[in-house]
Amino acid sequence: MPFDLTIDSDGDQFVVSGPTPRMSWKVPLGLGAQIGYELDATVDGASMPTVSADSPRHLHIAWPWAPLVSAQRVKWRVRVAGTEGASGWSEWSDFEAGLLDHDWQAKWISPVQGNDPGYGKRPAHTLSVEFDLTSDVQTARLYATALGVYEAFVNGDRAGTAELSPGASSYDKTLYAQASDVLTSLRIGTNRLKIVLSDGWFRGLVGAHRMPAQWGTVLGARLELHLVLANGARQIVRTNENWTSVPSAITRADLMDGQTVDLTSVPDVPRAVLVDRVSAPAIDWSPAPAVRVVGSRKPATLRKIETGVWIADFGQNASGWIALADLGPVGTRTTIDYGEYVGPDGDLSTAHLDSSRPGEEPTAFVQRDEVVSAGDNQVFEPRHTVHGFQYARIRRQTADLDPASVTMRIVHSDLQRTGTFACSDPDLNRLHEIAEWSFLGNAVDVPTDCPTRERLAWTGDYQVFAPTATRLYDVLGFSRKWLRSVRDDQLDDGRIANFSPDGRQIKRNLDDQFAMMTGSAGWGDAITIVPWELYEAYGDREVLVENWDAMVRWVDWALHTSATARHHSRIERSTEPLPHEQYLWDGSFHWGEWTEPKAKAADGSRIDPIKHNPMAWFMADKGEVGTAFLYRSVSILARTAEVLSRMDDAERYAETAHRIRDAWRTEFLHGDGRTLGDTQASYVRALSFGLVPDELRAPAARRLVELIRAAGTHLGTGFLATGDLLPVLCDSGHSDVAYELLFQRSAPSWLYMVDRGATTIWEDWDGIDEDGNAHESLNHYSKGAVIRFLHTHTLGLRQAPTSIAWESFIVQPVRGENVTWASGSHETPQGLIRVEWRIEDAEMEITVDVPPSSSAVILFPDGSSELAAAGHFRGRRTLPNPA
Numbered sequence: 001m002p003f004d005l006t007i008d009s010d011g012d013q014f015v016v017s018g019p020t021p022r023m024s025w026k027v028p029l030g031l032g033a034q035i036g037y038e039l040d041a042t043v044d045g046a047s048m049p050t051v052s053a054d055s056p057r058h059l060h061i062a063w064p065w066a067p068l069v070s071a072q073r074v075k076w077r078v079r080v081a082g083t084e085g086a087s088g089w090s091e092w093s094d095f096e097a098g099l100l101d102h103d104w105q106a107k108w109i110s111p112v113q114g115n116d117p118g119y120g121k122r123p124a125h126t127l128s129v130e131f132d133l134t135s136d137v138q139t140a141r142l143y144a145t146a147l148g149v150y151e152a153f154v155n156g157d158r159a160g161t162a163e164l165s166p167g168a169s170s171y172d173k174t175l176y177a178q179a180s181d182v183l184t185s186l187r188i189g190t191n192r193l194k195i196v197l198s199d200g201w202f203r204g205l206v207g208a209h210r211m212p213a214q215w216g217t218v219l220g221a222r223l224e225l226h227l228v229l230a231n232g233a234r235q236i237v238r239t240n241e242n243w244t245s246v247p248s249a250i251t252r253a254d255l256m257d258g259q260t261v262d263l264t265s266v267p268d269v270p271r272a273v274l275v276d277r278v279s280a281p282a283i284d285w286s287p288a289p290a291v292r293v294v295g296s297r298k299p300a301t302l303r304k305i306e307t308g309v310w311i312a313d314f315g316q317n318a319s320g321w322i323a324l325a326d327l328g329p330v331g332t333r334t335t336i337d338y339g340e341y342v343g344p345d346g347d348l349s350t351a352h353l354d355s356s357r358p359g360e361e362p363t364a365f366v367q368r369d370e371v372v373s374a375g376d377n378q379v380f381e382p383r384h385t386v387h388g389f390q391y392a393r394i395r396r397q398t399a400d401l402d403p404a405s406v407t408m409r410i411v412h413s414d415l416q417r418t419g420t421f422a423c424s425d426p427d428l429n430r431l432h433e434i435a436e437w438s439f440l441g442n443a444v445d446v447p448t449d450c451p452t453r454e455r456l457a458w459t460g461d462y463q464v465f466a467p468t469a470t471r472l473y474d475v476l477g478f479s480r481k482w483l484r485s486v487r488d489d490q491l492d493d494g495r496i497a498n499f500s501p502d503g504r505q506i507k508r509n510l511d512d513q514f515a516m517m518t519g520s521a522g523w524g525d526a527i528t529i530v531p532w533e534l535y536e537a538y539g540d541r542e543v544l545v546e547n548w549d550a551m552v553r554w555v556d557w558a559l560h561t562s563a564t565a566r567h568h569s570r571i572e573r574s575t576e577p578l579p580h581e582q583y584l585w586d587g588s589f590h591w592g593e594w595t596e597p598k599a600k601a602a603d604g605s606r607i608d609p610i611k612h613n614p615m616a617w618f619m620a621d622k623g624e625v626g627t628a629f630l631y632r633s634v635s636i637l638a639r640t641a642e643v644l645s646r647m648d649d650a651e652r653y654a655e656t657a658h659r660i661r662d663a664w665r666t667e668f669l670h671g672d673g674r675t676l677g678d679t680q681a682s683y684v685r686a687l688s689f690g691l692v693p694d695e696l697r698a699p700a701a702r703r704l705v706e707l708i709r710a711a712g713t714h715l716g717t718g719f720l721a722t723g724d725l726l727p728v729l730c731d732s733g734h735s736d737v738a739y740e741l742l743f744q745r746s747a748p749s750w751l752y753m754v755d756r757g758a759t760t761i762w763e764d765w766d767g768i769d770e771d772g773n774a775h776e777s778l779n780h781y782s783k784g785a786v787i788r789f790l791h792t793h794t795l796g797l798r799q800a801p802t803s804i805a806w807e808s809f810i811v812q813p814v815r816g817e818n819v820t821w822a823s824g825s826h827e828t829p830q831g832l833i834r835v836e837w838r839i840e841d842a843e844m845e846i847t848v849d850v851p852p853s854s855s856a857v858i859l860f861p862d863g864s865s866e867l868a869a870a871g872h873f874r875g876r877r878t879l880p881n882p883a
Contacts, residue, residue, distance in 0.1 A: 001028055001079065001087045001088045001089060001090045001091070002025040002026060002027060002028060002058075002078045002079065002080055002087055002090040003025065003026050003028065003090060003091075004024075004025060004026045005023070005024070005025045005076070005077070005078065005090055005091075005093035006023075006024050006025070006093075007021035007022060007023055007024070007095055008021055008022045008024075008060065008287055008476075008477070008540075008542075009021055009095070009285060009286075009287050009477070010286065010287060010288055010289045010290070010477050011095075011178075011179060011285075011290065012160045012161055012162040012178055012179070012180060012290045012292075013160055013161065013179075013180060013181050014094070014095065014096065014179070014181065015094070015095035015096070016095065016096060016097070016098040016179045016285050017068070017095055017096070017097055017098065017285060018068075018097070018098065018100070018284070018285050019063075019067035019068045019069070019097060019100060020062070020063040020067050020068070021063055021068075021095070022060045022061060022062060022063065022542070023039070023060075023061045023063070023076065023078075024058065024059045024060055024061065024829070025058050025078050025080075025090065026058070026829070026830065026831050026851070026852070027058055027080055027082065027087075027830075027831070027852040027853050028087055028852060029851075029852050029870060029871065030084065030085070031080065031081075031082025031083070031084050031085050031086070031087055031852065032082040032083030032084035032085070032852075032870075033056060033082060033083050033852075033853060034055075034056050034057075034058055034080045034081070034082050034852075034853060035054065035055075035056060035081055035082060035083055036052065036053060036054045036055060036080065036081040037052070037053055037055065037058065037078055037079070037080045037081070038050055038051065038052045038078065038079050038080075039051040039052075039061075039064060039076065039077075039078050040076065040077050040078070040079075040089065041065065041074060041075065041076040041077075042074070042075045042076075043065070043068065043072050043073070043074050044072050044073055045073075048065050049065075051064040051065070056853075058080070058853070059538075059539045059540070059805060059829050060539065060540050060541070060542060068097040069097065069100070069103075070097055070098070070099045070100045070103040071096065071097060071098075071099060071141060071226060072096060072097045073094070073095075073096040073097075074094065074095050074096060074097070075092045075093070075094055076092070076093055077089050077090045077091065077092050077093065078090050082852075096179075098143065098177060098179055098285040099141075099143040099177065099179070099224060099226070099283075100283075101282040101283045101284070104143075104222065104224065104283060105224070105236075105238060106222045106223055106224045106238035106239045106240065107222070107238070107239055107240045107241070107275050107276055108147075108220045108221070108222050108239070108275070108276050108277070108278050108280065109127055109220065109221055109222070109239045109240070109241075109243050109245075109273040109274065109275055110218050110219055110220045110221075110245075110273060110274040110275075110277045110278060111125030111127060111197060111219060111245040111247075111273065111274070112125075112245045112271045112272075112273065112274060113125075113218075114247075119199075119203075119204065119205050119210075119212040119254070120204070120205045120210070120212075120252075120254040120256070120257040121252055121254075121257075122198070122199055122252070122253065122254070123198075123247050123248060123250055123251045123252060123253065124196050124197060124198035124247075124248045124250035124253040124384055125196070125197050125198075125219070125245055125246070125247060125248055126194060126195070126196055126197075126245070126246050126247070126248040127194070127195040127196075127197060127221055127239070127243050127244070127245050127273055128192060128193060128194040128195070128243060128244055128246075128270075129192075129193050129237065129239075129242055129243045129244070130190055130191065130192050130193075131190075131191055131193065131237050132189065132190055132191070133186060133187065133188050133189065133191060133227075133229075133235075134188065135188065135229040135230050135231050135233070136188065136229065136230040137183060137186050137227050137228070137229055137230065138228045138229060138230050139183060139226075139227070139228045140181065140182045140183040140185075140186055140225065140226070140227050140228075141179055141180070141181065141182075141225070141226045142154070142159050142160075142179070142180045142181075142182045142223065142224075142225045142226075143177055143178070143179050143223065143224045143225075143226070144159070144165070144166075144177060144178055144180075144195070144221070144222065144223040144224075145165075145166045145175055145176065145177035145178065145221075145222050145223075145283055146165070146166055146195070146197055146200075146202075146219070146220060146221040146222070147171060147175075147202045147215070147216055147218075147219055147220040147221075147278055147280060148197050148198055148199055148200045148202045148203070148219040148220070148221070149164050149165065149166075149197070149198050149199070149200025149201070149202075149253075149255070149384055150165055150166070150195050150196065150197045150198075150200075150221055151165075151195070151196045151383060151384075152180070152193070152194070152195050152223065153192075153193070153194040153195075153196070154182045154185035154186065154191065154192075154193055154194075154225075155185050155186070155187065155191055155192055156192075157182070157184075157185040159180040159182050159185075160178060160179075160180035160181075160290075161290070161292050161293075162178055162290035162291060162292060163290075163291045163292055163293060163383060163386075163411055164200065164255075164291050164383075164386060164411075164444070164445065165178050165290075165291075166178060167201070167286065167288075167291065167445040167446075168201045168444075168445045168446045168457070168485070168501050169201075169481075169484070169485055169488075169501055170215075170484075170485045170488035170489050170500065170501040170502065171201075171202055171215035171216065171280070171281070171501070172215060172281065172488070172505070173281050173488040174281055174284060174484055174485065174488055175280050175281050175282070175283055175284065176283070176284055176285060176286040177222075177283045177284070177285065178290075182225070186227075193223070193225060193237060195221045195223060195239075196248055196250065196384070197219050197221050198219075198250065198253035198254075198384040199219070199253065199254060199255070200255060200384070201213055201215075201255065201501065201503065202215050202216060202219065203215060203216060203217065203219070204254045204255045204256070205254050205255070205256045205257055206255055206256060206455060206456075206503055207454060207455070207456050207499075207503060207504065208355060208453070208454040208456060209355045209363055210256065210257075210355070210363050211503075211504060212503070213503025213504070214503060214504065214505060215503055215505075216278060218274075218277050218278050219278075220277070220278035220280065221239060222239055222280075222283075223238065223239045224236060224237070224238050224239075225237040225238075239273075240275065241272065241273070241275050243272075243273045244270035244271060244272060244273060245270065245271050245272070245273045245274075246267055246268045246269070246270050246271070247268055249261050249262055249263055249265045250384060251265070252370075253384035253385060254385060255384075255385055255386060255455075256367070256385070256455060257366055257367070257368065257385070258338075258366070258367055258368040258369045258370075258382065258385050258387070259369050259370075259382035259384050259385040260369070260370040260371070261370070261371045261372070261380060261382070262371075262372040263327070263371065263372055263373060263374035263376075263378055263380075264330065264331065264372055264373075264374050286477070286481050287476075287477035287480045287481055288413065288445070288477045288478045288480070288481035288482075289413050289414045289415060289416070289477065289478065290413070290414055291411060291412060291413050291414070291444055291445050292411070292412075292413075292414045293320070293409045293410065293411055294410050294411070294412060294414055295409075295410040296323075296407050296408060296409055296410065297314045297315070297316060297318075297407070297408040297410065298314075298404075298406070298407060298408075299312040299313060299314055299315075299403065299406055299408075300313050300314060300315035301313045302401075302403045302406065303346070305346055305347060307397075308395060308396050308397045308398075309393065309394070309395050310393070310394045310395075310401055311342060311346065311347065311348060311391060311392070311393055311394075312391065312392045312393075312394060312406055313342070313390065313391050314389075314390055314391070314392075314408045315390070315759070316390060316408075316437060316759045317340055317388065317389065317390040317437065317438075317441060317759045317760040317778060317779050318388070318389070318390070318408065318410045318412075318437060318440070318441050318760075319386055319387065319388050319410070319411055319412050319440075319441040319442070319444055319451040320386065320387065320389075320408060320409045320410045320411035320412075321338075321369065321381065321382050321383075321385065321386060321387055321408075321409050321411065322336055322338075322369070322382075322392055322394075322406060322407065322408060322409070323379055323380065323381040323406075323407045323408075323409050324336070324371065324379065324380040324381075324394075324405055324406060324407075325377075325379045325380075325402075325404075325405035325406075325407075326399075326401060326402040326405030326406075327371060327373035327374075327375075327378065327380060328373050328375075328396060328398060328399035329373065329375050329398065329399060330373055330374055330375030331372065331373065331375075331398075332372070332373040332375075332396060332398050332399050333370060333371070333372050333373075333396070333397075333398075334370065334371050334373070334380070334394065334395070334396045335368060335369070335370050335393075335394070335395040335396075336368065336369045336370070336392050336393070336394050336395075337350075337366075337367065337368050337392065337393040337395075338367040338368070338369075338387040338388070338389035338391070338392050339353075339365075339367065339389055339390075339391050339392075339393075339452075340353075340388065340389060340390055340391070340452060340774070340777075340778040340779060341391070341768070341774040341778060342391050343772075343774075344772055347393065348391050348392070348393040349774065350364075350365040350366075350367075350452075351365075351774075352773075352774035352775055352776060352778075353365035353452055353453040353776075353777065355453060355454075365452070365453060367385075367387045367388070367389065367452070369382045369385065369387075381409065386411055386444060386451070387451070387452075388441060388450065388451025388452035388455075388779055389408075389452075390759060392406075394406070411444065412440050412441065412443050412444050413443045413444065413445055413478055415440070415443060415473040415474060415475060415478060416473060416474040417472065417473055417827075418470075418471070418472065418473055418474050418826060418827040418828075419471045419472045419473070419791065419824065419825065419826045419827070420823075420824050420825045420826075421787070421790050421791055421794075421795060421822070421823075421824040422822070422823050422824065423790070423794060423795075423819050423821060423822040423823070424818075424819055424820040424821045424822070425816075425818055425819055427743075427751055427754055428742070428790060428794070428819070430754050431750050431751065431753075431754055431786070431787065431790075432787045432790055434753070434754070434758055434759055434760055434761060434784070435468075435761055435781065435784030435785075435786070435787045436472060436784075436787075437759060437760050438760035438761040438779055438780070438781035438784050439465065439468075439469060439472065439473075439781045439784060441760060441779050441781075442461075442779065442780075442781050443478065445481075446481075446482050446485070446500075446501065447461065447462040447465070447469075447478075447479075447482060448461075449461045449499075449763075449777075449780060449782075450763065450777035450779050450780045451779055452777055452778075452779065453777050454777075456499040457482060457485070457499050457500055457501065458498060458499045458523065459486065459496060459497070459498060459499060459500065459523045459524060459525075459526035459527075460498075460520070460522050460523035460526065460591065460594075460719065460720070460782075461780075461781070461782050462479075462482070462526060462530060463522065463523070463525060463526035463529050463530060464522075464719065464720065464722075464723055464782045464785055465723075465781055465782055465784070465785050466479065466526075466529070466530045466533045466534075467533050467723075467785070467788055468723070468784070468785045468787060468788040470533060470534070470537040470538075471788055471791050471826060474827075475534075476534060476537075476538045476540060476543075479530060479534055480534070480543060480546075482500070483527070483530060483531065483543075483546075483547055484546075485500040485501040485502075486500040486526065486527055486550070487527075487546075487547065487550045488500070488501070489501065489502040489505075489506075489507055490507070490527075490550055490553065490554070491506070491507045491510075491518065491519075492507065493557055494553035494554050494556055494557030494558075495518050495519035495524060495554070495557055496518075496519070496523070496524035496525075496526065496527050496550075496554050497518055498514070498517065498518055498520065498523055506518055516589060517589050517591075518589075519557070519558075519561070519588055519589065520589055520590045520591045521558075521585060521590045521591075521622070521625050521626040521628075521629035521630065522590070522591065522594075522625065522629050522719075522720045523591060524554055524558070525554075525629045525632065525633045527547060527550050527551055527554050528551050528554065528555065528632075528633040528636045528637060528640075529632070529633070529636065531543045531544055531547040531551065531640075532544070532636045532639070532640065535640075535643070535804065536799065536803075536804055536805075537799075537805070537806075538805055538829055539804050539805025539807075539829055541643060541644075544640050544643055544644060545644065548640065548644065551633075551636075551637055551640065552637065552649075554633070555630075555633050555634055555637050555653075558585055558626075558630050558633070559630070559634070559656065561585060561587060561588045562582065562583055562584055562585040562586070562587070562626075562627070562630060563582040563583075564587075565586075565587025565588055566581060566584075566586065566587045567584075567586040567587055567621050567623055568619070569621050570584075570586065570623075580662065580663040580666045580667065581663070581667075582663075583627070583630075583656075583659050583660045583662075583663035583664075584623050584626075584627050584663055584664075584667055585623060585626035585627050585629075585630045586621060586622070586623025586626055586627065588626075589618075590622040590625055590626050591622075591719075592620070592622040592625050593625060593679075593681045593717070593718040593719060593720050593721060594718050594719035594720065595718045595719045595763065595764065595765075596679075596681065596716060596717065596718035597714070597715070597716055597718075597747075597748040597765045597766075598764075598765075598766070606766065606775075623667070623668075624664075624667075624668045624675065624676065624677050624682055624685075625685070625720065627660060627663065627664045627667070627668070628664060628685050628686065628689055628691060630660050631657055631660040631661050631664060631689060631691060632689050634653050634656050634657040634660060635653075635654075635657040637649075637653045638650050638651075638652075638653035638654040638656075638657055641653060661690075661691055664691050665691065665692075665693070668682070668686075669686070669691070669692065669696070671696075672696075672699060673692065673696035673697075673698075673699030673700040673702075673703060674699075674700070674703055675700070675703075678703070678707070679707070679716065680704060680707050680708065680711075680715065680716040680717050680721070680725070681716070681717045681718060681720065681721035683700055683701070683703060683704035683707070683728075684704065684717060684721040684724050684725050684728050685720070685721050685724070686700060687700060687701060687704070687728045687731075687732060688721075688724040688727070688728050697732060698732070698733075701728070701729070701732035701733065701734060704728070704729070704732075704734075705729070705734055705737050708737060708741065712746075713737070713740050713741065713744060714741070714744060714746070714747075714748055714749065715741055715744075715748055715749065716748075719782055719783075722782075722783050722785065722786065723782075723783075723785030723786060723788065725738075725741070725786075726738040726741065726742060726786060726789040726793070727788075727789055727792065727793060729741070730789075730793050730814050735793075735814050735816075736817075738789075738793075738814075739816035739817065739818075742786070742789075742816065743816070743818065747765050747766050747769075747770075748765030748766070749765075750783070750786055752765070753767065756768045758778065760778060760779040760780075760781070761779070761780060761781050761782075761783050761784040762776070762777070762778050762779075762780060762783070763776040763777040763778070763780030764776040764777075765783075790822075791824060791826070793813075793814040794813070794814065794815065794816070794819060794822050795813065795822045795823070795824040795835055795837075796810075796811050796812045796813030796814060796822075796835065796837065796859075797809065797810075797811055797824060797826060797833065797835045798810050798812075800857070805828065805829040805830065806826075806828035806829060806830050806833070806851075806854055807830065807853065807854055807855075808854060808855050808856065808857075809833065809854065809855075809856050809857075810856070810857050810858075810859060811835055811846060811848050811856060811857070811858045811859065812858075812859035813837050813844070813846070813861070815837075815839070815861075820838065820839045821836070821837065821838040821839065822835075822836070822837055823835065823836040823837075824836075828851065828854070830851045830852065830853045830854040831851025831852055831853070831854070832849065832851055833848070833849060833850065833851060833854075833856075834847075834848065834849040835847070835848050835849075839879070842878060842879050843876055843877065843878050843879060844860065844861055844876070844877055844879055845874070845875070845876040846858055846860070846873075846874070846875050846876075847872070847873065847874045847875075848868055848872075848873040848874075849871075849872055849873075850868050850869060850870050850871060850872075850873060851870060852870045853870070854870065855867065855868065855869055855870070856868040856873070858873060858875060860875070860877040861877070861879055861880055862877050862878060862879070862880050863880075864877060
């Protein structure tokens with residue numbers, strides 16, 4: 001029978017949708033290819049007409065019945081017909097519609113605020129109301145949202161399991177609500193409903209240099225509790241003027257700076273809430289999974305470094321917070337500082353994360369929670385902040401500390417795993433593990449760059465990592481949610497903001513210095529690259545539909561800029577632009593390759609080109625990068641237009657892409673295959689993007705190898721090109737060099753991180769240098785994109801070039817000398833693929849499980865190949881003799 005029935009939405013305790021969810025399922029083995037399906041459903045217990053279709057489609061099927069209304073509960077199932085037979089009905093799958101925007105009647109309520117202590121220092125507020133129940137309750141749904149971060153409680157019980165609700169979004173245009181089942185918390189008689197509300201992403205310190213979000217100045221909450229009583233009556237409790245406001249025991253709450261709780265505080269006199277003092281966009285329901293506490297860890301070690309001071313090492317860098325059960329006698333103050341690094345003196349250090357701006361004093365990095373004990377058995381768990389850390393300094397002067405009372409809570413989006421990898425080499429397995437941890441630590445509702453210093457959802461970071469993310473987890477809903485913020489923050493002229501959600505709202509502050517640095521190649525191109533990656537991985541055409549206008553506006557801005565702005569070096573070369581220059585994107589700001597390995601001065605100190613000579617870096621010609629990404633985005637736009645049956649647009653953008661490619665070759669490629677920049681990154685980009693003519697690919701690849709060898713067989717790529725480096729080498733016939741780089745143990749390299757004890761990927765290749773000093777963020781996932789190579793080449797599993805949603809795939813292991821086996825799996829929209837290969841007695845055996853609705857080509861090292869249909873494949877071939 002069909003299985004894995006899903007809709008294109010998510011929730012916390014249960015799946016919640018809008019009025020017209022799309023439906024997907026997987027086809028069972030043994031039926032052949034699907035040729036038709038039947039859908040059956042009940043809505044609030046009433047049967048819907050069965051829907052039949054002669055169609056092979058089983059992904060993202062449009063809702064076939066009348067649009068749902070608020071709070072309706074749906075059960076649905078499917079059965080399919082295949083070329084080899086018919087299935088039975090699937091198991092029932094459940095979801096319900098949320099409270100739709102037009103049905104919300106609750107008022108926005110806001111806390112009464114005293115003197116404003118400023119960003120990072122504001123308290124959380126408690127908003128509450130009492131209500132009576134005269135009958136048992138049959139069902140209870142709590143719907144809530146906020147401008148700020150909120151927790152809802154019913155009679156002291158926390159509603160739902162989601163954390164940091166309502167999450168990160170561009171609050172001027174998009175706001176999500178959450179739904180919870182609170183039935184077991186209610187009782188006959190008087191009940192108390194409470195909301196704890198803090199600044200959160202709405203107006204807290206959430207970005208680089210501790211810049212505050214400025215979505216608004218007044219917090220707000222909106223809630224409705226819908227009850228169906230045992231006698232059939234209905235009762236609704238809503239936020240309105242009957243609610244009261246008091247400062248909470250949380251005397252300071254900030255997502256980045258931390259949280260302070262005084263459990264000895266005496267509640268203030270309640271005051272009436274402020275009503276409808278805020279404005280907010282329409283309420284929607286998120287397609288992304290909730291942020292949750294997904295795991296816990298006890299300290300690997302807990303060392304007392306001086307009287308009243310302990311250092312906890314949890315053995316893993318992650319995002320979350322500490323739960324502390326031992327708070328000491330009444331009045332005991334415990335301070336917890338969080339970080340990624342312990343210095344040679346054994347104490348926590350965060351100096352490597354301090355931020356600085358020209359002409360300003362450095363901003364000290366702080367992640368600090370504090371609690372004052374009430375002397376009872378309460379557990380301190382700071383849910384109005386989130387930290388990036390492996391280590392914590394716990395300071396307390398008046399009591400000892402019970403090691404068993406300290407627990408790390410791991411907090412991030414609850415993404416479903418879809419990919420696994422393992423091989424015979426433990427270092428590669430460890431590299432894969434730390435890259436996964438790095439991504440998850442940066443997947444707290446949006447894809448951030450690091451969970452410590454900046455915690456911004458930089459477009460470039462996710463553009464680089466998205467192809468890897470789709471191999472590891474189901475990130476479709478997570479990515480669609482983030483892309484909505486990218487569209488929300490797009491500037492009127494078409495530029496894409498450097499990060500989204502953008503609480504600084506560059507789109508409305510064009511005189512801001514940072515606005516001049518908006519619109520960079522490789523960053524703004526996330527609006528084309530990420531939707532296309534999602535379409536290829538999941539087959540979701542709607543991702544292209546909902547991003548089409550933003551894609552066009554971005555590309556058209558970049559094309560206009562390339563045609564009207566020139567780099568000063570080309571103006572000096574010729575006052576009149578040469579014919580091809582209208583397609584060179586060189587006259588506006590680009591971040592460039594970014595974070596290439598830093599050169600060292602004669603004294604061994606590292607030379608940071610931006611800090612050393614910022615003007616020279618800013619003014620440098622980055623047209624090679626810009627034009628390459630312009631070609632890639634315009635090419636994607638042409639393919640997108642074809643998928644969307646916009647044939648005139650497809651033809652126009654395809655022709656433009658050819659002209660850009662020709663311009664890039666004219667300006668940046670010599671006749672012998674060398675690039676003008678002659679850097680590792682320029683060759684990787686040129687070969688990966690298809691900019692080099694076929695006859696020059698081999699010499700270009702050889703030159704790339706020469707540069708690698710000249711660097712002592714070390715990589716020299718940075719932010720944009722590193723993820724493509726090893727695949728380019730393998731695909732151009734230099735797999736030996738690719739594996740030498742992969743197994744390189746001195747910096748810059750991935751295994752240098754492993755050898756230095758990294759538990760997440762570093763921002764800087766020398767994140768912890770040979771002297772033991774830390775540099776930059778130690779959890780910056782972009783360079784972890786290398787592990788996609790472990791899936792596509794070491795394991796050998798990749799989607800066929802023209803395939804969408806894994807309808808066909810290739811298994812072609814490219815093994816390193818030290819790798820004798822690899823195994824892995826990928827849960828695709830068609831079903832689960834399993835691959836394993838082993839070397840025994842000079843032979844390679846490959847086994848593959850091919851899911852229904854898919855087919856595979858297995859390519860052996862001896863050059864032979866076999867086709868594999870749905871089912872289990874096993875093949876064995878003698879390895880070719882080494883040359």
